[in-house]
Amino acid sequence: MLTGQQYKDSLKDGRRVYYEGALIEDLESVPELAVPLNAVAAGYDKYFSAEPGAVNPVTTAPTSPRELRDRIPVITEMDLLTNTTYQSLMTLSVAAARLEEHAPDFVPRIRDYVRRAREADIRITECITDAKGNRSLPPSRQDDPDAYVRVVERRADGVVIRGAKLHISAAAFGHDLMVMPTKSMKPGEEDYAIACAVPVNAPGVLITNTTYHPRGGDMRDHPVSAHESIPDSMVIFDDVFVPAERVFLDGQTAQAAVFAHSLGLWERLGGVSFMVIQADELVGLASLIAEANGTAKISHVREKIDEMMIHATLLRAGLEAALLHARATPEGYYYPDDMYTNVTKYQGAAQFNAMIRHLHDIAGGAVVTSPSMSDFDNPELRPYLEKYMSTGDGVSGEYRTRLFHAIRDLTADSYGGWHQVTNLQSGGGLFAQRLVTRKNYDLERARALALKAAGLGGA
Amino acid sequence: MLTGQQYKDSLKDGRRVYYEGALIEDLESVPELAVPLNAVAAGYDKYFSAEPGAVNPVTTAPTSPRELRDRIPVITEMDLLTNTTYQSLMTLSVAAARLEEHAPDFVPRIRDYVRRAREADIRITECITDAKGNRSLPPSRQDDPDAYVRVVERRADGVVIRGAKLHISAAAFGHDLMVMPTKSMKPGEEDYAIACAVPVNAPGVLITNTTYHPRGGDMRDHPVSAHESIPDSMVIFDDVFVPAERVFLDGQTAQAAVFAHSLGLWERLGGVSFMVIQADELVGLASLIAEANGTAKISHVREKIDEMMIHATLLRAGLEAALLHARATPEGYYYPDDMYTNVTKYQGAAQFNAMIRHLHDIAGGAVVTSPSMSDFDNPELRPYLEKYMSTGDGVSGEYRTRLFHAIRDLTADSYGGWHQVTNLQSGGGLFAQRLVTRKNYDLERARALALKAAGLGGA
């Protein structure tokens, strides 16, 4: 296993990572990239074991409903890259099982890769969403055939791929990119039915970075995002050669969706768990700031907090129901129920902005007008700020100001905006969740109830 | 145990039941009252056993989470009066346990009453909500001291009570009225701390009836309410004498709320279970009518049905979470978790009208303009109605018309209006559910999360 420092050293491998137009040789040299780098390194140190043959314990799957539930605190405390590595490995394991019937040649390769990845203690990033071009057309009918990642050359020892993957979190900080088709493919789209693992430093790979990390001012004014930011990337594959042992699907259109479906099983627990915690966190912020503002007993303030608590509890109920009805893969790995997970994500995403509105309504304009912590450092200003930001009664000016900064950072600034967009878009947007609903809801039961009410029930 | 016929005969006991201004001697003589009468009689026949010493099996409480879950289909299929009898008996059993410390004298009386009620196989109605007068004043400060039911005379052998209870379902169809305080009482309000069981035919008891039962036209145009209606009553106690053995609390203000709280445990499973079924039923109606209208594939219609399915599934998740976290009374009886039940009721009530809007939007104006089934009986009209209410493709005019009648009956007529009001008001209105939320939500956990985000988390 690797220590954090070994991990950091391992990234100096010639990778082509760009930030704000410049090629970045040393990720640590840019504060916005150093923060996630160090977060992942800390994750390495956390799980490090010097035992020979040791592997990261969180890269295995729960094999009972109880283990599934116990995994929640682990996932929600984990750094993002360790989590996506876990998801990637689990995805490959399940995909291997599912390919046994129709694409058996890939199975040993996949299992080998999983074993080696565990041993080498590498970090792996999932790469799904393609550039997509014109969304009303399939891959094979785009003006630019590279709008979806595809095989442009097949050689004896591997394939050459071209295209780009978008919205890839932390791509620059892992070792391998797990490329998989974004959707099912049809006959004639064989070149798009490609799944493989690409080293980040493979020739032809380029990675951009976009971040919500604060880029100026006092970091204390961003108490969360100063420590937690993860850049999103466009990962470009410019005729990248992938050796055969790293190719996990090539041309089997009927199996193209296996990887994305498998991934879906593993990413949802983390997503919904995070939404539940986030909803509770918003309740907490609303409660603290109402108290600090001296408005906690005002009726309309209480009712808004009530609605936030109801929202958070409904999401928690959705998670509980998904765990109660956990399902097992044929291999005996447990994952939360699709339908309950899905409606919880929908509700969380659809109501998120309404909850933000409540929080802003309760907190007041000082969310965006409070002085900086650096203003508090100025000895001339500090007494005034303490005096006028305080509301008496043991609520210090600095304490209340820090609450405002936390609310701004989480809900009314770059990081807050990122949450608003990604809460909606993760898992494919509200419409995607409606499609899952259509597929999973027990419509026949509902129709039978309705027919009975109408006196039209069967024989 | 009683047969249905024995039950019906037993109600001819001199009770003073009014309907539309008239004293009704024979409940069966009025169609709007005969329907619920026969529904309860059918319930008697369903559970009847000629075994000596047999008692109704559904009047005992679940003693495990599994039994709690298994009770759902039983409750939702049960006639209302059997259900309220069950709730009443369970309430008394739990209340007896809770009174042991501070009001032990009542305990043997209550247990005796429960035993006798089971043996006699009677039906019992809960009477909680008082007239209340001016809602901003407590019972003891009302202009009219009878605004809450109270003891007006205490005799050696019992008490005399006066007042009225409102919104009492099926009061005219049971044998006993279980009177209990609607809320906690304060010192000085001893006369209002009265719980007792009053025979419906006790001198001084008068019962009005208000119903959503269809009162004209063709009953087939009301496929649900023609068979399922239950009148709501005002129950008046005009100086009614209650013998001591039927008095379960008298003057112990500190214990006044014990009965209502106990009742709360038992009524919630039925309430939430019904909401879940109702939500599924609305999905079913939307799906069937969209199909019959030929609009099931139109995008905006599908999306509305999606939202209805998501709503129904969220409610189901709330019920599942409440069952998963079922709690036990000290006696070992299981009931669903308060908080999850409560938010589910809130969500179900708060969103009900939005779901109705979706259904009406999907179904179209024919919900309120479709011809009567009696029009279909007219041989001259029928061919035209079949022709023009059909949408081709195997959808007969009569079938589609029946769907419209079911939708109207359930959502756009007397019964639908009753649902809209009672879904909101059951359990005390949206505001009452907010109060429960405040009491049960784990606010400390939420505040700790928020403090941590703000970098203000303690040691």
Place this chain on the structure above:
Amino acid sequence: MLTGQQYKDSLKDGRRVYYEGALIEDLESVPELAVPLNAVAAGYDKYFSAEPGAVNPVTTAPTSPRELRDRIPVITEMDLLTNTTYQSLMTLSVAAARLEEHAPDFVPRIRDYVRRAREADIRITECITDAKGNRSLPPSRQDDPDAYVRVVERRADGVVIRGAKLHISAAAFGHDLMVMPTKSMKPGEEDYAIACAVPVNAPGVLITNTTYHPRGGDMRDHPVSAHESIPDSMVIFDDVFVPAERVFLDGQTAQAAVFAHSLGLWERLGGVSFMVIQADELVGLASLIAEANGTAKISHVREKIDEMMIHATLLRAGLEAALLHARATPEGYYYPDDMYTNVTKYQGAAQFNAMIRHLHDIAGGAVVTSPSMSDFDNPELRPYLEKYMSTGDGVSGEYRTRLFHAIRDLTADSYGGWHQVTNLQSGGGLFAQRLVTRKNYDLERARALALKAAGLGGA
């Protein structure tokens, strides 16, 4: 001009009107039909003038924005049938002007008909919505070619039509049915491009009736619908001969939509005006019942009434904007702006159920459980009802009960359900209003603003 009695007599003309499966010879003999009959008769008496050559003054159009505004109280006080007659005549007048270029032969016929209808002081009902069959198919591709009203025979002296029109208000109470295409037609659908005026008693016309009028119990429990009900009808045309002078379009598919578009101009003022009044009425009911319940000062009750007031004022703003931007036809008749009218209808319809929820939440369960006024008539019951329905402080039991009945009648019973459905469906459902929005919104202005923000504007 006709008096009310002359009008009533004029309907005894052999028309085939059905109610609950029976042919009704005398409309006055059925209470549910007598109410609208007498309402229309009262309208006749109201406008009656014995002057020779007098015509109903409200059947002419406003010729200035001021006249348009002044028309609102007239329309909202008018009986429905006089209003639809006005709309029909205005529709024909505007349609005549629009047909001058491409279908000039019909113009003199239409103008003649309008003149004669005014002179004869008849009442005319618009018949638009067809049976429609499978909604995903056009008229010409239905299984049943009669799913849309069509010409089945053309004779020298007129045409024979077949089909049915649905959702026709008050069809049985007028003299003529103004048949017009429900939508635009395409080449090949000539037989469906038919507009004409059909006497209600023409051979082959059959009319069903569906009503929300109370059909039992005490009429005082339905303080509104007992006096205001209008049945909705299916109007069947079973090979009805229409003489040439009553045919206003026949086969000109390109002009088929002219009538429906013209009608749209005239019906919208009434529709939106009614919504504004209805919203204010709901505010008033909420305010009165909160006061009667003694809850008018409770914070959450006040906030719900606030939201209802904001809703009502927004609708009023929409009406005001539509009047301010009133437009004129080429003939100089004024009508309210399409876009503002349309968004007002959308908002009113989309939010109606939410407002009903607020009202029910404020009013409480007694909306559906209050005793009948006939219970108040019973001298034994009355003192109790007065006592227990009163909340003290000058709020009598009867007064409060009457408020509950008004709320039930308007929002939680047959009439309330009818409102919920028709508020949504009038003008074609929420989706139809979206289409109007797409057509009328100034999207170019909006896009220019956005391009400017993105720094992409300009040359």
Place this chain on the structure above:
Amino acid sequence: MLTGQQYKDSLKDGRRVYYEGALIEDLESVPELAVPLNAVAAGYDKYFSAEPGAVNPVTTAPTSPRELRDRIPVITEMDLLTNTTYQSLMTLSVAAARLEEHAPDFVPRIRDYVRRAREADIRITECITDAKGNRSLPPSRQDDPDAYVRVVERRADGVVIRGAKLHISAAAFGHDLMVMPTKSMKPGEEDYAIACAVPVNAPGVLITNTTYHPRGGDMRDHPVSAHESIPDSMVIFDDVFVPAERVFLDGQTAQAAVFAHSLGLWERLGGVSFMVIQADELVGLASLIAEANGTAKISHVREKIDEMMIHATLLRAGLEAALLHARATPEGYYYPDDMYTNVTKYQGAAQFNAMIRHLHDIAGGAVVTSPSMSDFDNPELRPYLEKYMSTGDGVSGEYRTRLFHAIRDLTADSYGGWHQVTNLQSGGGLFAQRLVTRKNYDLERARALALKAAGLGGA
């Protein structure tokens, strides 16, 4: 009048302006402050006239409804500081008229000040919101008596004030601070009934700055906020002497609210006009990005844009109604109707987050993951970015990326967060708008309608 350069020079007057903890001698030296400085300077140049005696023409009030309407484009194009100067001068003019009866001594002073301010062509900032301390207590009962700005000393030639004003936009960029009470005051609170004009460079004035201006990265990624930002300030008055001729109220508690009410008249037109434009701008962004994504014809995308158009049009209707019912002050100055303005602000604020959700749902995750414009500058990256951000069909990668940046900047970053908070909070938060509604809605009309419906309308 001053030129832009003269204005900039005039600010080098010893003022104590802080930014991120440092005292800033030259506002132009800090990019985040230079942007607003230059925006105000450009405003000076725009209105500059070298004519002797010329005054800024936009600092006078509309004297007819037409002038009021014509003012909208002027206001929405104006720099913020010119606008607040206009509002300040109008507020003083109206306040002077209103003080004539009860505080006549101040009237000539105010009029003099207004005349001199116009002549000197200075810029004036309104300072209203106090620190407030414990919001459940009035000024006179706070722990810290300075929680509201107050007079701490009265001298023959003026007063000394102490306290702080919060949420002050552009305070560092004007010449005078117009201090006024934030609310009505009661007897005993005379020291808080203070209104006066304080030069920014008066000894004892300190100003902090908080900004949403981008603080790093490529300014082209923030196409709006890079050019439009205005800092918000806390303005501290540490025993500032104000000479008598600049004191406009001192101790007249009954008149304390006159200034805030007058200000309310003038600020609302700009606020609502901006909301209407903003709503249209969001529609435009949604339309452009849907088109660029190739999703403009997808049904659910169209429906979301429909809802955004309906929202924008409803707001516009509210503005139109407010203008149609414009009211005049006794001096003949026109301002938009209170009630219509208020409900429009409420609706705009309450629905803003829902509209943002629609836009994010339509736009997709690239809102927060798109490459920087500086990435496009890199010749190695540019071809890939053009290729993969393009969707074919004439939509260039750069064009689409710029749209994403505009959406991020306006809705999902610092500036977007600032809008979300300030849209809610301007004018006092949603609850404040409810209070205005309660005060202005014609409740009697609504109750009369309800009584009539209930059959309770008296003689």
